[in-house]
Amino acid sequence: MRVGEKVVDHERFRGPGEGTVDILAVHESTGGLLSTVWIFPAEQPIEVLDRGRLAGGASLHA
Structure with a gap:
């Protein structure tokens, strides 16, 4: 993004x-x-369901 x-x-x-x-x-x-560059470790694995959408319905797009 x-x-x-x-x-x-x-x-x-x-x-x-x-x-x-x-x-x-x-x-x-x-x-x-x-x-x-800022690096943020994920607290748990990031599950990408499809391009631009994360598990749980959250969107990578603003």
């Missing part, structure tokens, strides 16, 4: 162990260059 100069992204990482880690990343650009 993009809002102005910010992009929100869901990432799923698989580490050396058995599990995966879900995060939300917010990327901000200034003058066309990446300037800031």
Whole structure:
């Protein structure tokens, strides 16, 4: 999802162990260059049902 100069992204990482880690990343650009990144770990796995919609009916779109 993009809002102005910010992009929100869901990432799923698989580490050396058995599990995966879900995060939300917010990327901000200034003058066309990446300037800031905020990382928010998910408290539980993020289940994406389809493009733009999360489990429980929440929407990724404003």
